[in-house]
Amino acid sequence: MEEDAWGNAVTAASAEAARALDETALAYMGFRLDTGAHLKAALTADPEMPLALIYRGYFFLLFCHPALARKAAETRERLLPMAEGGALNARERLHFRALDLWVDGDMQGANDAWEAVMLDWPFDPMAIRLAHYTSFYMRGGTAMRRQSARVIRDWAGRDLPGAGFIHGVHAFSCEESGDYANAERHGRMAVEMNPADIWATHAVAHAMEMQGRHREGIGWIRANEADWNRTNNFRFHVWWHRCLYHLELGEHDEVLALYDRAVRAESTDEYLDITNGVAMLWRLEQEGVNVGGRWDELADRSAERVHDHILCFADMHYVMALAAAGREAEAKDMIAAMRDASDGDFSSQGEVYRRIGLPLAEAVVAARAGRHQQVLDTLLPVREDIALVGGSHAQRDVFERTLLESALAAGKGALARALAAERVDAKATSAYGWRRYADALDLCGDAEGARAARAEMARLAA
Template sequence: MKIKTLNGSLLTDGCSSLWPAINAPFLSLRGIPTAAVTGDRYQAIFKGILEGFDAITGCEVKDLYKFAHYLQSIDEDVPSELATLVRAFGKWVAFDYAGARNLFKTHIQVYPTDVQAIFFLHMLDFCTGRTAELKPLFNFCDGYMEESHPLYSFYLGIKAFVLCESGLFDESLVVGLEAVRRNPDNIYAIHAVAHALHEQGMWEEMRDFLEDTKEEWIRNPGMRMHVYWHLAITYRKLGNPEAAKMAFLEFYALKQDRFAKQDLDAVGFLWRLKLEDIDDHSFDEVWKELAILWSGSIGSSTSHFHNMHAAFAFAGANQPLLIEKMIAESDGFGVEPDTHQAGMDVMRAIACFARAEYAQCLRLLSCSQSLWPMLGGSRAQRELLSMTQVFCQTYLSMQSELERMLVNH
């Protein structure tokens, strides 16, 4: 049952009802308009929460502590729509991810149509390698969510991405396309559709979809680089390397500033090229720049998904010493134990790759493979690890065959 509050808003909408004007066009993900003006102190608190949330999804210790400081400044006089969320974020920044997850779920049990809160939980899961675990929650929320809800398209977009990460690619595509149909500006839904198409290898459909919707997604500062990454990969898969290279150069130029931490996609695309031709040096200067930019994450990140990309950047720049330094600085702080073990194995594997020790790289990747989802990110992004495996396997097979031929001759 949907219970009305005194001002007529739906209690089940939770924090999403506190500031409708800011929620309606987007979900917070580095996209709060600079001109956004809060109307009361609760909206001001909510804005601070949105800004802090955007920052901590980068998984940097400094941002987590800055947000913790902000949360401590919030007095106890907050509306019920925010109270449990403030506690949940308090657990998140204290690295108690299970506690944060439970509090987010507690809030959603009370406010099952609070799409913003669902997104908070979804991003916590994304950062900590539990994205698919959100799927059962939709069965509960579906019983309350109405198509007339102003954030229904965003709800479907989140659901589509979770379905994709759960391996339900066909269902994900249907839900994602419906979300885009309802709101063509919903970049999170566009991104979910791209992931569903990627997982099914529907490259022609991906190209057409992303080109047709480009006018919408290219305007979003928070996710346009990632969607462009999908388009660059698509052109590569379709055998159009020039279009792929142009797409890469265009999305790399979209960084907010030179030192903005938006290089996951650049690393992800260039590593694919390196695996296709290990002797190609056309992007050596970009690799050097990426290595410099990622060096700041050594010892400061709580995400082995980010550390994985940093390691690839260092390997691409032929700097295995930086990977070894990152391994030495990684003590598991802020990371769940199994995730830490998997992350360490992955970093060691990439260090081996950088030293051309492909047999050891393959062994380490194979040992940790079942734990890769715990690193965080998406299937498409973690695909770099399986592609690296294939490279090592192919290289070692070729070496073995060459040695056999030499013996026979």
């Protein structure tokens, strides 16, 4: 039995194996390219190290890819005799339980297992980070905030490896629960501790976006991006956030340039990379920007994932890409496959597909086809459930925008005015919100109100 960098007992054949696993956890928390290399080193030092094998299973599942999910299941089978034979300590048994449940699609059960780890072992960074991840795609900011609040005071002020990462986790939890001041405080603290902490940088970027601090947000990302040379594809997502700032400022050429050289510089099949591209092109077209042939590449990549049905959030964007590229038949086939896959599926995501995924997918296809009344009829009754699809407030905003655009296109002035009024109340510095509010007031015959709204839009854009 060895001890990890945070004082937790680890079943390992050597101190070398335990140290390699520590580095694996730190690399994962930092979104580093060498995460796999450290895990390989741990398993080379001890091929039967239970927690290293569990981590491998976790990493397979994080890709949200069916082939890798099967590898996670194989890893579980390899671990099962160890778990049943008493080779795991109490903390490791809870981690195995999390993997076991997650392989079966029970993200909530896995989340509960990590919460149990955090109660008795608050200095377990992997449990903290994975609970954070799964809550993000299930229960949202309130659950995330509750989880990170339980441990942040344990870590604060302690000279522990990766302590800054826990502040970054808490920063994003605060942002998603609406506490932007604490989000920025903890995020900046984390970046001061480790300038390469891209998750903390991202948390502050979120807070600035939600507060309409667009130019400040651009400066924040520019100031930190030089430290991301060792990070993985997540840097593409942070550049996506920079695109959001430029979009609000009406700097469409800069958005497209950033898209081409940063957000989608590589044609990857990683789900977050695809969702970045889809969500940005969708927003650009809503503002009348010609995006050229950029949809084709995203649609081709999405067509490769039409039978995944692992994460509803990702599937929504695959449907959007197919519909936007004019491949409505394929988008409808994917929706049919989603319906078949979710029928009788009682996993955590199965319920999400049935409750919001299917109507949301049908609505985005209808929006692209110009069937705007269908969008309203489909989305309005389930609007409050959109959060269940997962993702951040900023990411899900593409669906709120689609509802507003359809209300305007359908000529529903009163509804459009109500939706736009909600928007400018929540984001008073959004030029897009004021523009659409003016359009809605025009539909309602309120020319004076529309002029005032456009004056505010012009003031913000100046």
